Amino acid sequence: MPRSFLVKKYFRSKKPNYSELEGHSDLLERSPLAELQIGPNGGSVGLVWNLNLPPDLLFWASSPSPCPSPTGPLDLSSIFSSSSEGEDERRTSEPSRPEPAGHYRNRSYSAPTALSLHQLSRPPTLKPAFRCKHCPKEYGSLGALKMHIRSHTLPCVCPTCGKAFSRPWLLRGHIRTHTGERPFSCPHCERAFADRSNLRAHLQTHTVVKRYHCAACPRSFGRISLLHKHSLAGCSPAP
DNA sequence: CTGGGGACGGGGCCC
DNA sequence: CGGGCCCCGTCCCCA
Numbered sequence: 001m002p003r004s005f006l007v008k009k010y011f012r013s014k015k016p017n018y019s020e021l022e023g024h025s026d027l028l029e030r031s032p033l034a035e036l037q038i039g040p041n042g043g044s045v046g047l048v049w050n051l052n053l054p055p056d057l058l059f060w061a062s063s064p065s066p067c068p069s070p071t072g073p074l075d076l077s078s079i080f081s082s083s084s085e086g087e088d089e090r091r092t093s094e095p096s097r098p099e100p101a102g103h104y105r106n107r108s109y110s111a112p113t114a115l116s117l118h119q120l121s122r123p124p125t126l127k128p129a130f131r132c133k134h135c136p137k138e139y140g141s142l143g144a145l146k147m148h149i150r151s152h153t154l155p156c157v158c159p160t161c162g163k164a165f166s167r168p169w170l171l172r173g174h175i176r177t178h179t180g181e182r183p184f185s186c187p188h189c190e191r192a193f194a195d196r197s198n199l200r201a202h203l204q205t206h207t208v209v210k211r212y213h214c215a216a217c218p219r220s221f222g223r224i225s226l227l228h229k230h231s232l233a234g235c236s237p238a239p
Numbered sequence: 240c241t242g243g244g245g246a247c248g249g250g251g252c253c254c
Numbered sequence: 255c256g257g258g259c260c261c262c263g264t265c266c267c268c269a
Contacts, residue, residue: 143255144250151249169258170247177246191244197262198245205243225264226242233240 130145131138134152139145154164156171160178165171173195176182182192184199188206193199204223212227213220221227 141255146256147251148249166248167258173247193244195244195246196260197247198243200261202244221242223242224262228264229241 130140130142132145132148132152134149137148139148150166154166156165156168157163158165158171158174158178160175163174165174176194180194182194184194184196185192186199186202186206188203191202193202201223212224214227214230216231219230221230
């Protein structure tokens with residue numbers, strides 16, 4: 001199962017070992033659509049589009065990247081300046097209430113697999129006009145397809161380690177792993193996190209009630225992933 | 240095996 | 255229409 005919604009399986013089956021990136025430019029192989037330009041010191045200095053792209057895909061991929069320009073001295077402050085974290089309080093002044101695993105956008109699903117299948121499928125009455133050339137996914141709008149193609153082209157490159165990301169905010173989050181910045185603080189303890197999702201998961205450790213219940217045994221878990229792990233570990237259904 | 244943290248990804252929504 | 259962000263989620267690692 002890939003990271004999300006069964007998409008990345010077509011391109012990567014294993015999480016990269018970042019330590020292997022040191023001193024190498026193997027990162028180029030991450031994307032068949034774009035190439036890093038390696039500077040004289042071995043560092044990545046730019047992203048260039050592979051002009052051998054099929055014309056139709058080249059059309060989609062040729063839009064200007066909104067990511068920080070890698071061609072000049074990279075100003076990290078410009079990366080973080082654009083109201084990135086401060087406004088986050090706007091929608092998360094309170095810890096969010098995660099829905100049970102079988103629910104998503106007001107729909108119910110018997111299992112995460114069914115949920116994923118639904119998300120991959122399209123309504124029978126709608127016929128998406130935009131199809132990704134590198135995977136079976138289809139989209140009903142050009143914008144959605146262009147957003148998806150970014151996950152193939154990975155135009156946002158970390159200036160420190162060269163790792164590439166599909167979106168600027170993913171790169172921002174990654175850069176925090178280098179800087180040690182942890183802008184998301186737990187209101188209940190002293191801990192802080194670089195990633196909001198990790199804060200959300202942490203907040204569940206402060207929750208007395210474990211909301212994810214095993215259907216086959218009386219056990220409950222604070223995180224859906226732990227329930228999945230428990231099920232995969234061999235909790236067989238009740239007779 | 241379990242619990243928790245770190246890192247990361249995609250779709251959808253909002254502006 | 256596009257960028258930014260949130261939500262939800264996975265995977266990995268470690269204690």
